[in-house]
Amino acid sequence: MNLSKNFILKNATIIDVESEIIFKGAIEVDHGTIKTIFSEDSDLPPEIESVDVEGKYVIPGLIDMHCHIKEDFAVQFVASGVTTVRNTAGNVFQLKKLIESPIDAPTPRVYSADRMIDGSPGLWGPTSYGNFVTDDPMEGRKEVRRQKDTGAKFIKIYGWISKEVMEAVVSEADKFGLEVSCDLIHASQVNALDAAKVGVKWFEHASGFIQTIYPDWYPSAEQAEWDKIDWEHPDKDKIKELCMQMIKYDLYLCPTLVIFDQINLWPDYWHPANAVAETFERAGGLKDFWVTTAEEYGDALKKQLGTQSQFIKDIAKTYADLGGTVVAGTDTPGGVWTLPGMGLHRELELFVEIGFTEMEALQAATIKAANSIKIKDIGTIKEGNIADMIILNKNPLEDIQHTKDIDKIIKGGRIYTQEEILKEIPSREYLDREQEKFLAEFEKIMSTNS
Structure with a gap:
């Protein structure tokens, strides 16, 4: 999706895996990180672009x-x-x-x-x-x-x-x-x-x-x-x-x-x-x-x-x-x-x-x-963390199989559809060239170090 670097997911049902709670709220994303989490009744800044995810569930x-x-x-x-x-x-x-x-x-x-x-x-x-x-x-x-x-x-x-x-x-x-x-x-x-x-x-x-x-x-x-x-x-x-x-x-x-x-x-x-x-x-x-x-x-x-x-x-x-x-x-x-x-x-x-x-x-x-693995800024939906999230169509706490029912993915603050991501699958020709280049470079590195 073509959004600004600063946007808000509003009307989100947020699954907090740290506190083990589920709540309604909004998530402000700013340049790749989660800036603010608003409670359901909070007034959202009107000047910030918003994405309505009413009825959706957001997990890390x-x-x-x-x-x-x-x-x-x-x-x-x-x-x-x-x-x-x-x-x-x-x-x-x-x-x-x-x-x-x-x-x-x-x-x-x-x-x-x-x-x-x-x-x-x-x-x-x-x-x-x-x-x-x-x-x-x-x-x-x-x-x-x-x-x-x-x-x-x-x-x-x-x-x-x-x-x-x-x-x-x-x-x-x-x-x-x-x-x-x-x-x-x-x-x-x-x-x-x-x-x-x-x-x-x-x-x-x-x-x-x-x-x-x-x-x-x-x-x-x-x-x-x-x-x-x-x-x-x-x-x-x-x-x-x-x-x-x-x-x-x-x-x-x-x-x-x-x-x-x-x-x-x-x-x-x-x-x-x-x-x-x-x-x-x-x-x-x-x-x-x-x-x-x-x-x-x-x-x-x-x-x-x-x-x-x-x-x-x-x-x-x-x-x-x-x-x-x-x-x-x-x-x-x-x-x-x-x-x-x-x-x-x-x-x-x-x-x-x-x-x-x-x-x-x-x-x-x-x-x-x-x-x-001691990485503190991923794995939870929390202010200051990297904005890696999944927007789901159904509640995974009711049925874990619902994790597969994906509406959109947010990676480092950028919202993608599955179709947009899958268009990035590299060609076989590109991969073969990259493998040949890697093998030649690795052999050179190892011979230099031996």
């Missing part, structure tokens, strides 16, 4: 706390109301354009790790721009220093890392005030409790918990180890006992329920019928990736990840019930049909399905998410 912009973003599908996040993402491994240099985009750009603000640190031979192959493979603790420390210099906001370690390298990475990261995140889904040498004891702060996918409860199990273990576990009816006493130990370390859990659920449901996966989802039906890009993944690895993924779905749900709910911090993320675009942006709405639905209230689900993708 959503935060996807676990994804792997690329410019290819960045705009679909914002078109879905996801205005901030936490990128859990990739390449900071490759994301430079997104990271440095203007506050009101139709792409999400990016809080990113750099390439993941894994053990040999590397689940995703040898060292590349997206992963670093080592069994040498000193090399692990050196990589942390390199990532700190690139601007990484946190460090990501992966499942084949050795305990010695993990300890070195956490120790080095701590020197620079960088938290360490782990994905231990495929781990066989370390488990969640091991990682917590050495100072790992973030547990993606609630990973490593099952290995702690069942030390002889891991995804590539013999079938006999799988058969010892009742996957449909997890042992809740053992889960609670472990969560009570883990919570002592004040850890953060990002369970990414949706990636497990989509794989578990495949081929009858969740797929909403809306304008954002339709963009992924086009030939090429992520559709081809998901179809190929399902065709080549669907059965293996269904066993290795889909089978864990109920366990991850029980771990997430138990940890939250004990007072632990659980935030919402998706692992987009991993697995099958984890739709960038829209996948987070499914994550919120799954939160509610496992027993979170609608307000608690919203908080997991707004205020709790923002607080967990």
Whole structure:
């Protein structure tokens, strides 16, 4: 929409995720920030342009706390109301354009790790721009220093890392005030409790918990180890006992329920019928990736990840019930049909399905998410905060599925329709050129630094 930099949303029904209240009022936006929140009966300044949102519900912009973003599908996040993402491994240099985009750009603000640190031979192959493979603790420390210099906001370690390298990475990261995140889904040498004891702060996918409860199990273990576990009816006493130990370390859990659920449901996966989802039906890009993944690895993924779905749900709910911090993320675009942006709405639905209230689900993708990464000016509708908001047609506190019913999105003070944002999807030709340029520049940087 073509509005001035200073405008008022009037007759808004505002959902305050911090105070857990819903009220009628008006929101003045001035040059990208929320300047004033007026009560329902307040007299609004007549000289300021206004937008009437009578009958609409306004919530903070959503935060996807676990994804792997690329410019290819960045705009679909914002078109879905996801205005901030936490990128859990990739390449900071490759994301430079997104990271440095203007506050009101139709792409999400990016809080990113750099390439993941894994053990040999590397689940995703040898060292590349997206992963670093080592069994040498000193090399692990050196990589942390390199990532700190690139601007990484946190460090990501992966499942084949050795305990010695993990300890070195956490120790080095701590020197620079960088938290360490782990994905231990495929781990066989370390488990969640091991990682917590050495100072790992973030547990993606609630990973490593099952290995702690069942030390002889891991995804590539013999079938006999799988058969010892009742996957449909997890042992809740053992889960609670472990969560009570883990919570002592004040850890953060990002369970990414949706990636497990989509794989578990495949081929009858969740797929909403809306304008954002339709963009992924086009030939090429992520559709081809998901179809190929399902065709080549669907059965293996269904066993290795889909089978864990109920366990991850029980771990997430138990940890939250004990007072632990659980935030919402998706692992987009991993697995099958984890739709960038829209996948987070499914994550919120799954939160509610496992027993979170609608307000608690919203908080997991707004205020709790923002607080967990110590960003104070997003995640709530509050004076002085960045003006990231979603205008919804229906009340999400009555039904969490209403978060998908989006009227407009406000990103950094600029009001967009979904259609306006989706027009910004880049062409395949542009993306191919950018990738070639990035690979050449990254190779040059690494050869210079070696």
